[in-house]
Amino acid sequence: MPNRELDELDRYIVYRLQQNARSTSAAEIAEDYGVSPSTVRNRIGRLESDGVIQGTHLDIDYELVGYQLFTIIFCTAPIPKREQLAREAMDVPGVVSVRELMTGEENLHVVAVGRDSDDLSRIGRDLSKLGLEIVEEELVHNEYSCPFYWFGQDTTSPGEEQASDSDPNGA
Known part of the structure; x- marks a missing residue:
């Protein structure tokens, strides 16, 4: 494309x-x-x-509505099946996003929410049934985001000075 x-x-x-x-x-x-x-x-x-x-995309406070466990599950998927497994993981109840990485171990990061540890255990089992190897799980305390900086700036590349009509020698 x-x-x-x-x-x-x-x-x-x-x-x-x-x-x-x-x-x-x-x-x-x-x-x-x-x-x-x-x-x-x-x-x-x-x-x-x-x-x-x-x-x-909405920014939802899951804890406020009773889903106090917000977690990232680091998974490994076989490279030939990575994209397919990422899409299938989105169908697991409780999964809210999946980030697919191009290479290496832990090549899928699954973000999930649950009310309790039973929810997270079920999500883990469902992901395993798909063929994903769960490497690690981390509870998230807070997440922050902002607009991509360069969309809000002029077209000057990072580290590049803007052209000026003044003489660089100060004349």
């Missing part, structure tokens, strides 16, 4: 939506950027149809 180049407006839209897609309107983005709301809506539609934006 060829790379999709993002122009400055596309990057700004993605950055703003990463901050809070649920309550950020096209009209707000348009006003802040100085374009029409229809331009922003069209760009969002194109970003979605091109697969750049693949959905919006």
